Amino acid sequence: MGVEDEAAAAATVQQMFNSIAPRYDLLNHVLSANVDRLWWRRTARRFKAVLADPDAAILDICCGTGDMTMALLQLRPQGARPILAADFAHRMLSRGAEKFARRQTGKCGAIALEADALHLPLRSDSLDLIVTAFGFRNLANYESGLREFHRVLKPGGQLGILDFSEPGGLIGKAYAIYFRRILPAIGRVISGPMTGASEGPYNYLPTSVRKFPAPPALLSLMTAGGYTGCAWQPYTFGIAGLYTAARPLVV
Ligand SMILES: C[S@@+](CC[C@H](N)C(=O)[O-])C[C@H]1O[C@@H](n2cnc3c(N)ncnc32)[C@H](O)[C@@H]1O
16 A cells, blocks of 8 residues: 555544544444453453553553543552553544543543554653554554554553454354444444445444454564564454564663
C-alpha cells in the first residue's frame, strides 16, 4: 500500500468508528456475549507488575470507548500516574473520556488524547507499557505501528497487543460461520438500517480479521521490528489472543 492509500484507509477506519461510536459498547458486549470483558481483564493481569508501579508511564492506544483502559485502571494503585488513553476517532474517545470522568476522586485516572497510533505526540523512550486492544489490526501499516511503539517505549518497556485471530479445527469452522454470517446480521439488527459509510462495520470486522497476519507471521514482524521475547497467548480457543513483547534493554 502506498502512503496515499494508507492515508485513505486510515480515514475510512476513523470515519467508520466515529459513525458506530454511539452503539459500539452495546454491539461489542452482545456480539461477544460479554467475553470481551474477560479478555480485557486477563490482558490487564498480564501486566500487573508494571501497573502496580505508581510511576509507570502507560499508554492504551486505539483505546476507543475506554474499556481496556478501565481494566488497566483497576490494577493501578491510588495516586498513581494517570494512564494515557489515545484514539484518533473523536466520538469513540469522548465516550471513553466520559467513563474516565466518572471515576471516584482519589483513584488513579486516565487522560484522553486524540492521536494517531502511527504518529504519536509523545517523546521517544518515554513509556513503560503500551497496550492496544482490538486496535492494532485496524492500522494501515503494521510495521509502521510497531516502529512507532518501539520509538516511544523505554528500553525494557513492554508491549501488549490483544486482537482477534482465526482458530483452526472444528471450533474454527463453527466460529467462522458465526463470525462471517451471524455476527454481521446481528450487528445490522442492533444498529437499525444504516446507509453510506456506516453500512460497512459488520462486514469490515470479519474481513479485517481474515486479512490480519496469523500469530507466527505477526510474531516474525515483531521480532524483525526489534522486539524481544515475542510471544502469543491464545484466549478462548484462539478466537482472540495476546501478543507480548519488549523493547530490548540494550540494542
Ligand atoms: C475495535 S476498536 C477497539 C476499541 C477498544 N480498544 C476496545 O477494546 O474496545 C478500534 C479502535 O482503534 C482506533 N484506531 C484505529 N486506527 C487508529 C490509529 N491509526 N490511531 C488511533 N486510533 C486508531 C479506532 O478509532 C477505534 O476506536
